[in-house]
Amino acid sequence: DVGAHERSHTEAFFRKLKFWDDTEIGDELLETDREEEGKRKGDAPPVIVMPDGLNYFHVKRNGLIFGCSSARNVSPTTIVEVLLNIAKVVL
Numbered sequence: 001d002v003g004a005h006e007r008s009h010t011e012a013f014f015r016k017l018k019f020w021d022d023t024e025i026g027d028e029l030l031e032t033d034r035e036e037e038g039k040r041k042g043d044a045p046p047v048i049v050m051p052d053g054l055n056y057f058h059v060k061r062n063g064l065i066f067g068c069s070s071a072r073n074v075s076p077t078t079i080v081e082v083l084l085n086i087a088k089v090v091l
Contacts, residue, residue, distance in 0.1 A: 010069075013069075053071065056068070057080055057083060059087055062091055067083070
């Protein structure tokens, strides 16, 4: 299939979403974060750029993940707005 992403790309994106941990700041952890090391503090950012050049966009609403992927350079704001509108219609 032309334009189809490998299964490993989708799995890597899902792993990043599921196990997101934003407690690290550079190579150091904040003093307050040392106690809660390894716990999720927030949601993953809406745009994730993979090392091979693929861009993944997502919006999480009511436990559902609405996502999109692109191999081209597109406006992240436009894609996130489209995903938000789709989420409004579905939910």
